[in-house]
Amino acid sequence: MVNKEEFRRKVIVSAGQIFSRYGFKKTTMDEIAKALKMGKSSIYYYFESKEEIFEAVVLHEANILRNELTTAIKSVESPIDKMRNYVFVRMKSFEKLSNYYNAIFDKNLDHFDFIETIREKYDREELAILRLILYHGARKNIFNVANSEYTALAIQTTLKGLEVPLFWKKKEVNIENRLNAILDVLFNGIVKK
């Protein structure tokens, strides 16, 4: 390969598809290798471990998502509701990310019950946001899969943090501030700005 970074990107894209479909645990290095048409051991020349690949994939997806959100929201003049609507339309992207979540916590499906409970407090649209939250919770716990209580707590904290900028109806809060608050809550510590 000409460039080491280029090959890493190829791995990220290719493995990303498999991860998003089957999740971390169910995705095997053999599959990733096969998709890349390479020997399994060759991948270890570019990545240290399966976890490193996964981390790179999630970071990549988070960056895309963050960019999409930032530019999209900035181009909206009307208030917060339009933003919500946009997020709803972009659900597909979130779905991809929420698959990572499904994957990571494949043994803790109970979290969805929790989300369902929360959902009832808001409109259907908020589901899209909740997916983001899921992702956020997931990202924070990728390597702490075992501790589901910690996960639940992380999700709850994120929800709490989102309540102010997203769900409050106070019109006087300026949209730019809300945007930044939301992005901060969702991506803080995940994506370098």
Place this chain on the structure above:
Amino acid sequence: MVNKEEFRRKVIVSAGQIFSRYGFKKTTMDEIAKALKMGKSSIYYYFESKEEIFEAVVLHEANILRNELTTAIKSVESPIDKMRNYVFVRMKSFEKLSNYYNAIFDKNLDHFDFIETIREKYDREELAILRLILYHGARKNIFNVANSEYTALAIQTTLKGLEVPLFWKKKEVNIENRLNAILDVLFNGIVKK
């Protein structure tokens, strides 16, 4: 459980969801058990093996699909094109089945290239039918996963068999005959009539 058959049905529905999502190989008995909120070993009281569960699931899905197709096509007065349209609308059901296929042949993704080649000969709608064919091919080879050449051949044979009743434009062929021919090709040996 009151009734043995009733519990088997529960397993089929529950396991079916997991199978359709992750496929045969990636679905574990632990997952099925967890979804049923039962001990893993209890399932073996009702089913002999994971394969038996899978077979029951696929049979169940095939029966539903067959019934849907039969009643739907029978209620259509205009020619074959309307039927195609219906099939197109019902794509969701087929998607579920095609997931089984993905799952079973998770290492033979090349088949999809083959399908793509075929697709170009027909309209987009035919994709729906092709999914059915995929399913058919899958069903025929569930327990011959290793031999991918045999699979390709099975799919080709099915396609060939479908060409006459489905894709030929000859108006003189009566729709009832076509229907039977199609169902025969697709479900022959799979679902007891």
Place this chain on the structure above:
DNA sequence: GAATTATAGACCAAATTATTCGAAGATTTT
């Protein structure tokens, strides 16, 4: 043509997996 970069096949220890078995709760039958 030596040194470095890149690839993959054989291999391994650890983990996972489908399945078995026996024991113990239930429930029904006598």
Place this chain on the structure above:
DNA sequence: AAAATCTTCGAATAATTTGGTCTATAATTC
């Protein structure tokens, strides 16, 4: 209420899978 049967599951297991390593070797660069 004892016996017989039905249902459940935890623990054990044998076979397979899996992430990762090591070594040999091909390709590229110097």
